[in-house]
Amino acid sequence: MDSAPQGVLLINLGTPDAPETGAVRRYLREFLSDPRVLDIPPVGRAALLYGVILPFRPQKSAEAYRKIWMPEGSPLLVYGNALRDRLQDALGPGWVVELGMRYQSPSLGSAIEKLRARGVRELTVVPLYPQYASSSTGSSLEQVYRLVGKAWNVEGLRVLPPFYDRPAFLDAFADVGRPVLAEARPDHVLFSFHGLPERQVKKSDLTGAHCLARADCCDAQVPANRWCYRMQCFFTARALAQRLGLEAGKWTVTFQSRLGRTPWVKPYTDLVIPELARGGAKRLAVFCPAFVADCLETLEEIGIRGRDQFLSCGGEALTLVPSLNAHPSWVRGLTQMLRELRGDEPLSDAAA
Numbered sequence: 001m002d003s004a005p006q007g008v009l010l011i012n013l014g015t016p017d018a019p020e021t022g023a024v025r026r027y028l029r030e031f032l033s034d035p036r037v038l039d040i041p042p043v044g045r046a047a048l049l050y051g052v053i054l055p056f057r058p059q060k061s062a063e064a065y066r067k068i069w070m071p072e073g074s075p076l077l078v079y080g081n082a083l084r085d086r087l088q089d090a091l092g093p094g095w096v097v098e099l100g101m102r103y104q105s106p107s108l109g110s111a112i113e114k115l116r117a118r119g120v121r122e123l124t125v126v127p128l129y130p131q132y133a134s135s136s137t138g139s140s141l142e143q144v145y146r147l148v149g150k151a152w153n154v155e156g157l158r159v160l161p162p163f164y165d166r167p168a169f170l171d172a173f174a175d176v177g178r179p180v181l182a183e184a185r186p187d188h189v190l191f192s193f194h195g196l197p198e199r200q201v202k203k204s205d206l207t208g209a210h211c212l213a214r215a216d217c218c219d220a221q222v223p224a225n226r227w228c229y230r231m232q233c234f235f236t237a238r239a240l241a242q243r244l245g246l247e248a249g250k251w252t253v254t255f256q257s258r259l260g261r262t263p264w265v266k267p268y269t270d271l272v273i274p275e276l277a278r279g280g281a282k283r284l285a286v287f288c289p290a291f292v293a294d295c296l297e298t299l300e301e302i303g304i305r306g307r308d309q310f311l312s313c314g315g316e317a318l319t320l321v322p323s324l325n326a327h328p329s330w331v332r333g334l335t336q337m338l339r340e341l342r343g344d345e346p347l348s349d350a351a352a
Helices: 020-030 042-053 056-067 075-091 106-117 134-149 166-185 198-203 227-244 270-280 296-312 329-342
Strands: 007-012 095-103 122-127 156-159 190-193 251-256 283-287 318-320
Touching: 007 020, 007 075, 007 106, 007 134, 020 056, 020 095, 020 318, 056 198, 056 296, 075 095, 075 329, 095 106, 095 134, 095 296, 106 134, 106 227, 122 134, 122 329, 134 156, 134 198, 156 227, 166 283, 166 318, 166 329, 190 270, 190 296, 198 227, 227 251, 251 270, 251 296, 270 283, 283 296, 296 318
Parallel strands: 007 095, 007 122, 122 156, 190 251, 190 283, 283 318
Antiparallel strands: none
């Protein structure tokens, strides 16, 4: 009987090695050179990257990273390593868990080699992106397939699909958020997701006629929008609002982190935050359910800049709800999804 351990490859997007301009420039160069991220013709991508972004953005981003950097390193990596270790404990000795980043360190290649060195012959790939986007999930899987396929002996692969609608994910986020809301007593809740260019959302439309064609296109799952990132974000927000008992009109979905002048999916977080404050909201709580680990986009963009913006427009308190990180509910939920994927447990129903 084959006693080879089951391999688990956790994937997140990536982070600079240090909160310094040079390290951030290396990270941004690799990240934004990906044609799934900047999905424009190569000449235009190179002009934008080397003529506009890399000469100016690394220094500003490095300053932002310094505000959130932990003694152990980048929060994304610190929390990712903690999740890896807790998941390893939960799965037990028949499994081997490693973390790899799509960009920079630890690389996907190094993580795969560590798994191979442990004798893994079957690999479960876990893109840690709840909602599907070609620029995150698609790019990460493409790179894994490329790396694994280079070997003479190619491991069998399983892939955990996007889990935006899975109770194990939604229940964990609700478990994290419930005590925070009880203490913060917000009068409004924001679900802020990472943004995407509208053109990328439209590329995922299987019909070419549904996504962003009307205001209610993301209100329900239909075959045409099964790959739609924006629809999946709205699904996650509705399911979380239901679990948290939020009243209609007391919560809003927005999208953050847009780059450049082309249209991104709306509404924009940095425009809605001041609107809420000017409209009378005094205590705002913000979930970021596109991120399973706290990072620059949660801690600095929302927790620092978003808070400053809210207070400057008349708000009294903005509370950032922590991400899942290595919370026990998330470790249990991820363990459950992995065992279901392998067939060890019956598949749980998706959220209503």
